[in-house]
Amino acid sequence: xxxxxxxxxxxxxxxxxxxxxxxxxxxxxxxxxxxxxxxxxxxxxxxxxxxxxxxxxxxxxxxxxxxxxxxxxxxxxxxxxxxxxxxxxxxxxxxxxxxxxxxxxxxxxxxxxxxxxxxxxxxxxxxxxxxxxxxxxxxxxxxxxxxxxxxxxxxxxxxxxxxxxxxxxxxxxxxxxxxxxxxxxxxxxxxxxxxxxxxxxxxxxxxxxxxxxxxxxxxxxxxxxxxxxxxxxxxxxxxxxxxxxxxxxxxxxxxxxxxxxxxxxxxxxxxxxxxxxxxxxxxxxxxxxxxxxxxxxxxxxxxxxxxxxxxxxxxxxxxxxxxxxxxxxxxxxxxxxxxxxxxxxxxxxxxxxxxxxxx
Numbered sequence: 001x002x003x004x005x006x007x008x009x010x011x012x013x014x015x016x017x018x019x020x021x022x023x024x025x026x027x028x029x030x031x032x033x034x035x036x037x038x039x040x041x042x043x044x045x046x047x048x049x050x051x052x053x054x055x056x057x058x059x060x061x062x063x064x065x066x067x068x069x070x071x072x073x074x075x076x077x078x079x080x081x082x083x084x085x086x087x088x089x090x091x092x093x094x095x096x097x098x099x100x101x102x103x104x105x106x107x108x109x110x111x112x113x114x115x116x117x118x119x120x121x122x123x124x125x126x127x128x129x130x131x132x133x134x135x136x137x138x139x140x141x142x143x144x145x146x147x148x149x150x151x152x153x154x155x156x157x158x159x160x161x162x163x164x165x166x167x168x169x170x171x172x173x174x175x176x177x178x179x180x181x182x183x184x185x186x187x188x189x190x191x192x193x194x195x196x197x198x199x200x201x202x203x204x205x206x207x208x209x210x211x212x213x214x215x216x217x218x219x220x221x222x223x224x225x226x227x228x229x230x231x232x233x234x235x236x237x238x239x240x241x242x243x244x245x246x247x248x249x250x251x252x253x254x255x256x257x258x259x260x261x262x263x264x265x266x267x268x269x270x271x272x273x274x275x276x277x278x279x280x281x282x283x284x285x286x287x288x289x290x291x292x293x294x295x296x297x298x299x300x301x302x303x304x305x306x307x308x309x310x311x312x313x314x315x316x317x318x319x320x321x322x323x324x325x326x327x328x329x330x331x332x333x334x335x336x337x338x339x340x341x342x343x344x345x346x347x348x349x350x351x352x353x354x355x356x357x358x359x
Contacts, residue, residue, distance in 0.1 A: 009207055017055050024048035025223055032230040038237030045231035046257045052224045053083040053257075054264060059217035062208040081107075081285070081293050082221055086228035087254055088297050092306040094232055100309060102250030102356070104294050105317045108148060108286040110255045112328040113349035115266050119278050120342025123270030130275035132335045140283050141329040147290035148325050150179060154311040155318045172310040173302060176295030183291040231257075247314075248356045259285060279332065286325075320352050 010018070028048040031041035056079050084107060088100045123130045154171050157164040164171050208216070239249050269278035294311065301309040313321070327348065331341050 009212070011207070014058065017051060017058060021048065021051035021055055021220075021223075024051050025227060028227050028230050032233060037241075038234050039241050041230070041234035042238035045227055045234055046253065048227045049083050049087070049224065049231055049257050052220050052227060053259075055220040056082060056217060056224070057265065059208075059213050059220065062213040063210065063217075079217070079221070081259075081288060083224045083228060083257075084254070084259065085293060085296070086225050087231060087257075088293075089300060089306070090229045090232040091235070091250075091254075092297070092301050092309060094236070095307045096232070096236065096246060096250075097307050097309060098246040099235070099250035099254060100297065101313055102247040102317065103254040104289060104297070105313060105321050106251035106255030107259055107289050107293075108321060109251070109324050109349060109352060110259055111282055111285045112324045113345045113352070114256075115259070116279075116282050116328060116332075117342040117345030117349065119266050119270035119275075119282060120337045120345065121339045122267055122342075123273065123275055123278065124337065124339025124342060126271060127273045127275075128338075130270070130337045132276055132279050132332060132337065138333055140280065140287070141333050144283060144287050144290075145325050145329055147179070147182075147287050148321060150175065151290045151294055151311055152313070152318050152321060155313045155315075158312045159315055159318075168310045168312055169302070169308060172298050172312070175311055176298040179291050179295040180299075183288075186291075245356065245358060247317075248353070248358075251317075251356050252353050275337070283328075283332075316355065320355075324348070324352075 024044060024047045028041070028045045030036070031044050036044075060079055084103065088103060091097075091099050091103075120130065154164070154168065154175055157171065158168065235249060235254075238244075239246060266278045266282035269275075269281060298309050298311060301307065328345070331337060331345070
């Protein structure tokens, strides 16, 4: 007779995320309301945001088989950027426009250079040369290049002193609407994709029922809103205490904390030898930032009377953005990668981060 055993609802990593996240949220709240030092409050809030982002990602994964792989991929991309969306909204409310602009560019750079590079290094050292679906790599790379280029056009118009300079706010709103429309047009194809295109073929069966997954997703999202407010409240005093510029804080700290899901999942998949899926997960994030997060924040800033966000970035930010996209495209478009290419991506990210240390 074959014995049937059911898998546990929570495995050890679930308990670590739930327990650690709960403790971090409580400590972040105490740090905020008890007037702890700004640096401590900032660090605790950053840890809480990261763990909540991870819980959001885990909840969406557990909903995967119910909604289908295509819908799950779209849902994970949208909700994966939720903590960063909250952080940016509160930062705009606080007038930290430079932080938000740097965070948007930094999120793209962190995924294209740091996370992708780390995945190539980990996967390459463990499994040798990693193979990618060259056709899929080409499609993702081209879409990424087009979406990021479209986001950078207002900056180029500003730098070249075209007549559009006098209409930067209206121009940014128009570009935002066009990018969101492009995302809407891409949704049907995304929802129809098969499991081999969007889902991990080695993923475990869901352990959480629908009610539990949706409940934890709602709780994590609500807590992320509160913690993001505390995070931003501690951000400016912490930057002053550490003598860190707004641009560096947005480019590195906010970007990495807000993209915790891709940072962790992508590297884990590469370590397991699932290079194609890791590649898709990591590079899907910058596409979503360019097509959804950045334009949504432009419209939100206008609609709700926050500090106005335009898509005009500094020349160095634009140069780093476009250079990174081109480099990532050149490395991945041949359908394979190795650890040395990953190390080169990480090195470039470190150089860019240092370039913005002083502002």
